[in-house]
Amino acid sequence: MIELINVSSGYNKIEIIKNINIAIEEGSINAIIGKNGCGKTTLLRTASNLLKPLRGEIKIGGKDITGFTNKELAKKISFLPQLRSVPDITVYNLVMHGRYPYLGFSRTPQRQDKKIVEKAIKNMNLEKYINKNVKELSGGERQKVYLAMVLAQNTDIIFLDEPTTYLDINHQLEILEIIKKLKQMGKTIVMVLHDLGNALSYSDKICLMEKGEIAIYDTPQTVFKSREIDRVFNILSAQVAAGDEAKRQYVFCLR
């Protein structure tokens, strides 16, 4: 479990997020939503220790995050940033980077590392690209390669910053299904999503942010019914059933 207690954080000593109190359950999918510039990514970066909080504490499994070394933390938390430079590297070697925290001084992958990497590649259905250069892949395939790397890193908590942005609808849904699969493996997922419909359909909990603070953190249904989304984004939302009730969809329009 990951817990943020009275956390304030930002850049150049200017607070972007403040008074954050949140406890994220193990094995759940959590989506952070909110308007541009409300501090979603800052929250993600702070929770994953890429950004030192100005105040407050962050606990992982009850232990303060500052008590972990870089590599210890990398075995507990993985973070997939939104903007990445695309390295000139094969799919296999990139996924192998996920094993970096587990490698010894010689940085030579052991048999077990190779097994885990092969399994991660298989899990993401990337076998046919295994020796391909990441640069030659499409955006959607590339995102799957990065998710395979995260899978190889084998952490309980996974942070994803806008994992579906810039992807076509098919790849978006595929990535979200993969995220569901990660949950079934027992992982805790915290992600920033811009697509409210996807956020409401795929998450167990929604964290709605407004001006650096958490407006509401609850189940999608509770958040939807609270009408907080309408207020924060200044929109009107409605629920429709596509096909049957189980495939609930959401529509949004300007007020």
Place this chain on the structure above:
Amino acid sequence: MSILQKYYSRVNLSKNSKSYNVTVIAFLTIILLVGVFLSISIGSAKISLSAIISAMMQRDHSSDIYRIISYVRIPRTAAAVLVGCALSVSGAILQSVLNNSLASPSIIGVNSGAGLFFVLTAAFFPTSIYLSTIAAFAGAILAVFLVYFIAKKTGASRMAIVLSGVAVSSFIGAITDTILTLKPDTLIARAAFIIGGFSGVTMGRVAFAGLLIIFAFIIALILSYDMNVLALGDESARSLGLDVVSIRFFSLTIAAVLAGSAISFAGLIGFVGLIVPHASRFLVGHDNRILLPVSALIGSIFTLLCDLLARVLFAPYEIPVGIIMSFLGGPFFIYLLIKRRRGQLYD
């Protein structure tokens, strides 16, 4: 079909296979050995392989051949091999760590720092050759630390390092020019230093720098996998547990030691540090674990070849090796640029 074309076709076929990498390294090692033999053998006096071997076995100090080999040819060959290796590996490290294809040792202030300290010793202690060697090395390292210290104040991002390098270089350059204006007799020494070359190197001057180069190269190989992880970008690398700031600092230090050592006895031999890493990537791709040794080999071969041409082309006159390098390297680099149009190497 040229050798390069043959290799090019193989690059596409099996660039990532281990056997391909081993073939490339073996092939380059053989070329280097042939180059070393030619460099010792060819010159104003031609010496055959058997004569070389017998002279080195007998170690007869009264023999002309032995004296030529051990006091002139071997130091010079060692100098060319070490400088080529050091500057190329330094360039490869910088291009990878700064994620900048235009990076070369001069971009982090190595050349300007070494140049200033060289001019300082030439102005105030004009008779000491050894002092100028050590001073050039110290100047290179100090300039890099200054560049890094300034960049670190702004978070040590890749762009901050490059910009800080440009600013520090131009400032140090101004100091150097001031000294040159006030002490014009240092201009001749400075001109030789800028062009660079291996004439008159002694084993004594090469040995110390050589040890540093070998040591730094081994550290670079140890760091090569971490440099690969760093290429993912700062945030990804950090979330994988890599200490981004330390690895970048260590890598820059290693690059500075390599280039500083080379410059200390050979002067500002430019260009190798820029083009050899690109040519090497063309052969073996971006994985630093294989790229660094291949850059070392190609750099050594290229420098050795250029030095050989510098000695024999207009014998008995000698052309500074830096000039040959640019004459050969420039067109070769253009050839690579045109070849790479297929977009396999760069965005």
